[in-house]
Structures are given as structure tokens and as C-alpha cells.
Amino acid sequence: MRDAYGLDADYREWSEGNLFDPSERWPWWIELVSSTVARGVAVQRARIVSEPLSSYTRYEYELTGGHNVKAGEDVRWLPRRQSSDLALPGNDFWLFDGVTVLFNHFAGDGTMTGEELVTDQSVVGLCSSAFSAVWERAIPHQEYRPA
Numbered sequence: 345m346r347d348a349y350g351l352d353a354d355y356r357e358w359s360e361g362n363l364f365d366p367s368e369r370w371p372w373w374i375e376l377v378s379s380t381v382a383r384g385v386a387v388q389r390a391r392i393v394s395e396p397l398s399s400y401t402r403y404e405y406e407l408t409g410g411h412n413v414k415a416g417e418d419v420r421w422l423p424r425r426q427s428s429d430l431a432l433p434g435n436d437f438w439l440f441d442g443v444t445v446l447f448n449h450f451a452g453d454g455t456m457t458g459e460e461l462v463t464d465q466s467v468v469g470l471c472s473s474a475f476s477a478v479w480e481r482a483i484p485h486q487e488y489r490p491a
Contacts, residue, residue, distance in 0.1 A: 345392045345436055348400035350455040358403050366411035374415045381416035389419045390478045392427050395491035400454075408485055420482030423491070430477045437471050445471045 354369065367374050377387050389412060393401050405421075412419050438446040445468050447460040462468065 345432065346450065346454060347394050347398040348454045349450065350453070351400065355400060355403055358407075359399060363406075366407045367414055370411065373411065377412075377415035377417055387415075387417045388475075388479065389417050390422060390475060390482050391419070392422045392424055392432070392478060393490075394424045397490045402490070405488075405490055413485055419485040420479060421485065421488040421490075422478050422482040426481055427478065430474065430481075431470070432474050432478070433471055439468070439471050439475055442472055443468060 354364075357364065381387055391401075391404070397405060408419050433447070436448045436450070438448075440446070443463065443465075445462045447462065448456060449458045449460065451457050
């Protein structure tokens with residue numbers, strides 16, 4: 345849900361014109377997600393983005409096909425202006441099997457400051473409902489054309 349995360353060396357390299365192959369850069373992710381999907385687990389990622397895209401979000405968009413989608417993730421994009429009437433948690437999160445939420449906490453500059461694992465079913469329900477609402481509106485990666 346952020347327009348930028350920690351601007352690490354990979355992002356800086358990409359922004360300087362070195363358009364590397366993400367599957368060569370992060371083969372461990374391809375293997376993790378591929379093996380997870382092969383077991384019959386759906387891996388879905390929804391990104392809520394401001395348009396026009398920030399440079400960092402453009403980086404994510406351009407790497408998604410060769411990284412996330414190649415690994416087996418189903419990725420969708422929702423322009424932020426289409427999410428104004430949705431109740432969304434205040435932090436990015438991963439939802440696991442509808443029973444556990446992992447919140448990611450970030451500083452204002454986008455660096456990660458920690459994680460929080462939550463199993464409280466009221467919080468899990470909120471996140472599950474929010475994700476479903478976003479997923480319904482979001483545009484599949486193959487169809488999304490950023491503004």
C-alpha cells in the first residue's frame with residue numbers, strides 16, 4: 345500500500361538503467377513460490393498504487409512479470425483512487441490461510457522496522473475482508489496499464 349519502500353541497492357541499480365532479470369537475482373523466491381503453488385496453494389498479491397506510479401512502484405511493476413508472476417503468484421493492481429471507500433488496515437500485511445496475519449511495519453522513509461504476527465480472529469477477519477474487497481476491484485497484472 346506504500347508508494348515506496350526502502351530504496352535498496354537493487355532499486356538503485358534498476359533506476360540507473362541496469363534492467364536485470366529478477367529471476368536470476370532472486371531465484372530463492374521463484375523456488376519458494378513455485379513449490380508452494382505446486383502443492384495447490386494459491387499465492388495472491390494485491391498492490392494499491394497511486395497514479396501516476398512513483399519510480400519505486402514502476403520498478404515493482406516492471407519486475408512483476410519476470411519475478412512474481414513467473415513464480416506463480418496471481419498479482420493484481422488497484423489504483424488508489426478506486427479504494428477510497430474501502431476499509432483497509434493501516435499497514436501492509438500477508439494473510440496466511442485465513443487464520444494468521446503478518447503485518448509489516450515501515451519507517452517514513454520506507455525502511456522496514458519490524459513485523460507483527462497476529463492470530464486474533466477479529467483482526468484476521470478485517471484483513472481478509474479488506475483483501476477480498478481489494479481483490480474484487482483490482483486489475484490482473486497482465487491487463488493493468490499504469491497511468
